[in-house]
Amino acid sequence: MQKSFPPYFIVILLAVCCLPNAACRFNPNMQGPGVAALQGEWQQDTTALQKKLLNYSLYHFRFSCDSFFVSVNSFSKANGGYPDSCVKNGRWGEYAKGVYTQKNDTLQLKGLFCNANFSYKNEGGCFRSGNYEEVFKLSQKADSSIQFSPxxxxxPFNARLIKRITCNPKPL
Structure with missing residues (x-):
């Protein structure tokens, strides 16, 4: 007597075999195009309010295709618990690079902290290291001015376009 499999067993077997192939795909080997309106270098404008704050930061963004590089220069009138070798006269800088996405008015940056020369920052030392994630709500003020609301x-702060960049996707 020949044994046959029930029909539901065959359906389950096909689903188990095909599901991994449908869910997996290779990452692209080229940069994505990014958001055309963001391509370039953006510098945060300073305001009179900052002079009244105990601590504040100034952002400088560089968007190229789907990648970003940000430098955050921080200022403090009080030492925030960091050693004097890290905080030079109440000033210090942090850097990060990675990829960004924008959905509607929300800009999401995901990357890693790095050194000023784009090399990845080792764990420890002064300030933050490891993963960098930040989310902003964007509001276009003019063609060359955007309000970032972290x-x-x-x-919130305004940033002005200081240099336009054309996206030329590079291999990853």
């Missing part, structure tokens, strides 16, 4: 802060 979700981690209550103080």
């Amino acid at each position: 979700t981690s802060s209550v103080i």
